[in-house]
Amino acid sequence: MSPVNTRVRTPTENPDANNSTSLPKHGVVGVVRLGAVGEAVLKIVVANLQEILNLPVDILPARQTPEFAYSDNRKQYHAALILKKLAESRRPHPRILALVSVDLFIPVLTHVFGEAQMGGRAAVVSLHRLKQKEEGGGVSLDIFYERAAKVALHEVAHTFDLVHCKQPECIMRLSSGPKDLDELPLFFCEYCEAFLEEAYRRYGIQRLHD
Amino acid sequence: MDKVRILVVDDELVIRESLHGWLKKSGYQVDTAEGGSAALAMLEKTAYDLLFLDIMMPVMSGIEVLEVVKEDYPQTLVVMITAYGSVETAVQAMKRGANDYLMKPFDPDQLSLLTEKLMQQKRIMDENIFLREQMAEAIRFENLVGRSEAMQELFTLIQDVAESDSPVLITGETGTGKELVAKAIHAKSARCNGPFIAINCGAFPEHLLESELFGHERGAFTGAHRAKKGRLDLAHHGTLFLDEVGIVPLKMQVDLLRVLETKEFHRLGGTEEIEVDFRTIAATNRELQQAIEKGEFRQDFFYRLNVISLHIPPLRERRDDIPLLAEHFLDRYSRETNKDIDTINKEAMGLLRQYDWPGNVRELENAIERAVVIGKKRRLDPEEFSFLAPHLSAAAETYSLEKTQVAHLFKVLKEFDWNITKAAQALEINRVTLHKKIKKYDLRPDRASS
Numbered sequence: 001m002s003p004v005n006t007r008v009r010t011p012t013e014n015p016d017a018n019n020s021t022s023l024p025k026h027g028v029v030g031v032v033r034l035g036a037v038g039e040a041v042l043k044i045v046v047a048n049l050q051e052i053l054n055l056p057v058d059i060l061p062a063r064q065t066p067e068f069a070y071s072d073n074r075k076q077y078h079a080a081l082i083l084k085k086l087a088e089s090r091r092p093h094p095r096i097l098a099l100v101s102v103d104l105f106i107p108v109l110t111h112v113f114g115e116a117q118m119g120g121r122a123a124v125v126s127l128h129r130l131k132q133k134e135e136g137g138g139v140s141l142d143i144f145y146e147r148a149a150k151v152a153l154h155e156v157a158h159t160f161d162l163v164h165c166k167q168p169e170c171i172m173r174l175s176s177g178p179k180d181l182d183e184l185p186l187f188f189c190e191y192c193e194a195f196l197e198e199a200y201r202r203y204g205i206q207r208l209h210d
Numbered sequence: 211m212d213k214v215r216i217l218v219v220d221d222e223l224v225i226r227e228s229l230h231g232w233l234k235k236s237g238y239q240v241d242t243a244e245g246g247s248a249a250l251a252m253l254e255k256t257a258y259d260l261l262f263l264d265i266m267m268p269v270m271s272g273i274e275v276l277e278v279v280k281e282d283y284p285q286t287l288v289v290m291i292t293a294y295g296s297v298e299t300a301v302q303a304m305k306r307g308a309n310d311y312l313m314k315p316f317d318p319d320q321l322s323l324l325t326e327k328l329m330q331q332k333r334i335m336d337e338n339i340f341l342r343e344q345m346a347e348a349i350r351f352e353n354l355v356g357r358s359e360a361m362q363e364l365f366t367l368i369q370d371v372a373e374s375d376s377p378v379l380i381t382g383e384t385g386t387g388k389e390l391v392a393k394a395i396h397a398k399s400a401r402c403n404g405p406f407i408a409i410n411c412g413a414f415p416e417h418l419l420e421s422e423l424f425g426h427e428r429g430a431f432t433g434a435h436r437a438k439k440g441r442l443d444l445a446h447h448g449t450l451f452l453d454e455v456g457i458v459p460l461k462m463q464v465d466l467l468r469v470l471e472t473k474e475f476h477r478l479g480g481t482e483e484i485e486v487d488f489r490t491i492a493a494t495n496r497e498l499q500q501a502i503e504k505g506e507f508r509q510d511f512f513y514r515l516n517v518i519s520l521h522i523p524p525l526r527e528r529r530d531d532i533p534l535l536a537e538h539f540l541d542r543y544s545r546e547t548n549k550d551i552d553t554i555n556k557e558a559m560g561l562l563r564q565y566d567w568p569g570n571v572r573e574l575e576n577a578i579e580r581a582v583v584i585g586k587k588r589r590l591d592p593e594e595f596s597f598l599a600p601h602l603s604a605a606a607e608t609y610s611l612e613k614t615q616v617a618h619l620f621k622v623l624k625e626f627d628w629n630i631t632k633a634a635q636a637l638e639i640n641r642v643t644l645h646k647k648i649k650k651y652d653l654r655p656d657r658a659s660s
Contacts, residue, residue, distance in 0.1 A: 074315075080228060106228035108291075110315045118234050163237030174236060176319035 027058035028205055029156060030093035034082070035065030037099045037127065040141075041148050045099060045125075048149035049156060052171075052187060053196070054207045060091060065102060079104040079115035079124055086122035094205065095159050096122050097152060103128040113181070114151045116158035123155035134179045147181050157192070160199035165192050214329060215256060218242045219249040219275065220264040220291065225314065229262060232318075236325070246270030250278055254587035257552065258286050259332050260325070263308075265292040265299055273303060280307035282555050282589050285335060287328050291316075354390050355538045358528035364391070364520065371518050372398035377470070379455075379515045380493040382522030385572030388493035389453060391522060396449040401489055404448030409441045412454035420462060421478055430479025442475055445488035455515065456496030456507065463511040470514050490515065525567040525574060532563050535571060539578035540590070551582055553589040565598050616651045623648075628655050 031046050042059065050057040069081040077100065086096045104112050104126040113130065116123035130147040133139050139147075153171050165172035170189035175181040188196060200207060216238045218229045226242040233240045241256070243249035245267055252258075261279060265272035272290055279286055290303040290311040300311040309331070310324055354365065371378055372395045380388045389408060396406045414422055421431075425440030441450060452458070458466065469475045470490055474483045492515045501507035525532065536554055544551040554562070567573050581594040619637070626632040634644040647653070 080224075080231070105315065106232065107222070107224040108228040108232065108315055109318045109321065112318060115231075116235075118231065158235055163235060174322050176322050 026092045027056035028093065029053070029055055029057045029095045029097055030060045030089075030091050031057060031097045031099065031152075032060040032086075033062040034098050034100045035063075036101050037062070041127065041145055042099060044145045045097075045148050045152045048186065049097070049152060050208065052153055053156065054209055055200075055205065056208050058093065060093075060096075066098075066100070071105070074105050076103045076105040076111065077126075079106050079112055079126075082124050083115060083117055083120075083122040086124065087117060087120060089121075094121065094203065095156060097156055098122070098124040099127060099148070099152070100124060101127050113175075114155040116155040118158055118163075119161045120159055123152075123159050125151045125155055129178065130181075132178065134177055139178075143182065146186065147178065150181060150184055150186060153186070157188070157196065160196055160203070162192055162195055162199070165189060167191065213237070213239045214260065214332070215239045215241070215258045216260045216262065217249060217252060217256075217258040218262045219244075219246065219267075219272070220262070221245060221267045222264075225264070225291075232321070233325070236322075238325075246272070246275040249275055253279065253283055253286070254589060255550070257283075257550070257588065260328055261286055261288045262312075263288055263290055265290050265303060273306060276303060276306055276308055282553060285339075287332055287335075289324065289328065354387060354394055355535050356528065356531040357534055358523075358531045360523045360528050361531060364522065367520055368394050369398060371395055371520065373400075374518070375400070375489050376517040377490040377492070377515050378518045378520060379498075380491065380520045380522065381498075382493075382495065383524045383568075383570055384495050385567075385570030386522040386524060387571050388495075388522060389451065391520060392449070392451045392491040392493060395491060396451075396489075399449070399489065401448050404446075404488075405444060406449050406451065407441050407445040407488075408451040408453060410453045411458045416459050416462065419458070420465075423462075423466070424475055424477055426478035427480040430477070434479065437477070440475075440477060442469060442486055442488070443477075443484060446486050448488055450488045450490050452490065452492040452515075454494060455492040456494035456498055456501060460506070460508065463508045467508065467511045467514055525570045529563050532567075532574065533559055535574055536562055536578055539575050540582065543579045543582040547582055549582055549585065551585050551588055551590060555589050555591050558590050558592045558595055561592050561595055561598065615647075616653070619644075619647055619651065620653055623653065624655075 029049055031042065031049070033042055046057050046059055049055065066077060066082050066085065068085070069077045069079075071078055082098060082100070082104075086098055089096050104115060104124065106112055106115060111129065112126070114123065114125040125148065127144075127148055130151065131138055131144050150171060157172060162172055164174040167173060167189040169185050169187075170192055171184055171187060172189070172192045173184055175184055199205075216233055218226050218233070218240060219242070220226050220229070221244055223244070226244065230240045230242050241252060241258075243252055247270055249261070249263070253261075263272045263275055263279075267275075272292075276288055276290065279288055287309045288307070290300065290308045291314055292299060292311065293314040300313075303311055309328060312321065312324065354361070354368075356362070356364070368391060378392075378395060380391050382388050392408070393406060396402060409419075409422060411419060417431075421434075421438070421440070423440050423442055425438050425443055426434050428434060428437045452466075465475075469486070473487060474485055476483055496507075498507050498512050498516075502509050502512060525535075533554075536559065540551065540554060543549075562574070562577075569576070577595060577598065578590075580597070581590050585594050622636055623633050626636060630641055630644055630648075634641045637644065
């Protein structure tokens with residue numbers, strides 16, 4: 001499935017000027033680039049989050065690569081430290097997603113595509129390995145964008161308490177590598193859809209469209 | 211399968227936290243422990259499906275924890291984790307029963323595949339337990355439990371006996387389950403829809419036993435304000451179980467013999483002949499042949515009762531049934547007391563097997579009930595059966611040369627307050643030999659010899 005390309009809000013837009021579309025003052029999810037992340041992938045991720053999660057999403061001003069999370073031993077960036085920092089953000093958004101181009105790890109794993117606080121505020125996606133084929137070499141931009149959108153959706157859904165799903169046709173299914181990731185659909189199964197709706201109600205979150 | 215419970219044991223906080231977070235995202239219920247002792251304390255309270263266990267930990271190593279887990283909680287799967295990915299350590303862990311191992315940091319694909327694989331394995335193990343429980347029905351007959359040859363023969367005999375309507379005499383020591391056998395015969399017989407009326411003949415003085423059995427009319431004796439049906443009456447169309455028949459007084463034996471022969475009787479103080487139809491099952495722990503020789507039991511009554519005889523062997527003659535019975539009672543009493551106790555540790559089970567159980571199955575049942583009531587952990591240890599210890603010395607007598615040697619060494623060392631020189635002199639061996647033996651048998655002042 002191709003990523004959704006819909007109109008997305010950018011930092012240059014003033015949400016207050018969009019009263020006619022009855023958008024709230026700020027989105028539910030704020031997406032921030034940390035370091036060298038392309039504009040196109042950012043917009044595609046945001047568009048997909050907005051469309052599939054049915055939530056207003058804002059693009060936040062870009063920040064620098066999170067050097068504070070760099071590990072000399074691992075030569076990678078510690079995802080949990082980035083999440084901790086993101087969770088402390090003063091932005092009003094109930095959820096913050098960061099996109100990074102550096103490779104992420106958590107102490108127990110060699111790498112992660114993304115990481116999120118279960119039922120928390122922060123999530124982060126690394127684009128580093130999404131550009132690569134499992135067998136080596138690079139993938140096309142289409143595949144790269146689609147992977148980025150999938151990991152972003154998956155991680156943000158974790159912040160709404162969704163756990164990995166056993167359904168084969170669900171974005172919340174645990175993917176064990178880029179190849180698995182390519183086989184995942186870009187939507188939630190009916191159960192996860194229901195869990196997500198329930199989480200929105202629990203967290204008092206207003207959906208974009210009823 | 212309920213929500214999978216996982217325990218992560220690692221002395222490094224970051225490892226605990228990151229593995230905890232990762233596993234939680236897969237919907238597992240995850241707890242963490244920073245060391246072996248904390249992990250074992252948690253295992254005592256909670257039945258974990260899977261343990262991620264770091265090999266290199268201070269105080270108590272992962273291998274030590276693994277050994278306890280495999281012995282006391284064999285249903286818990288263990289994955290060893292190590293930052294020191296030496297194949298040697300991992301192989302050592304696998305040899306000691308670890309289900310798999312991972313080297314830190316893990317590849318996420320490897321971790322998810324392994325977790326999935328082990329959960330599949332756990333499902334199969336749980337199914338096996340279920341099937342074993344179903345198979346256990348085959349070693350349970352009504353409420354009787356036993357896999358020993360003697361009990362299997364008894365079950366077959368009960369089945370055969372149940373089909374006839376002849377009187378049965380059950381013999382066996384006190385507490386062997388004679389009433390259960392009688393109930394099983396009744397349940398399997400054509401009279402199963404009729405009543406099963408039991409009377410413990412030893413529980414009543416003579417005049418009351420007569421009234422209990424035969425009933426009485428109003429005014430039959432002082433205090434008989436109302437007419438009352440006796441057990442013979444109540445057993446109509448069913449089974450009458452005469453427990454402790456060996457101590458029925460001689461006079462009453464005559465009366466009962468008459469009833470068994472004619473199936474007619476009259477109540478105390480009554481004249482009306484009452485016809486009854488029941489099957490008789492009697493039980494005794496007395497040697498009735500000896501009682502006959504002493505003139506305390508009527509031979510004709512004995513022959514009337516003993517058309518078919520069944521003997522239940524004492525528990526000490528079928529020790530193989532002890533673990534099965536112990537688990538059966540553990541299951542019952544942990545459910546009844548609503549306590550999450552599901553294992554009897556190997557040492558404690560060994561102790562139960564050693565004991566002679568003079569009170570037989572009933573005594574074992576009481577012991578398990580008592581241990582469950584006082585037990586504070588998920589597992590029953592020897593300390594929960596300490597009340598058996600004073601009676602164990604004789605039962606624990608061993609013919610093993612090694613065990614005798616260990617016990618003797620321990621005794622002498624204790625006697626000389628662990629003074630090696632003096633103990634060696636008393637043992638008439640040199641100090642080096644004694645040191646070697648102490649090391650070999652891991653003798654320590656804080657450890658009792660076994």
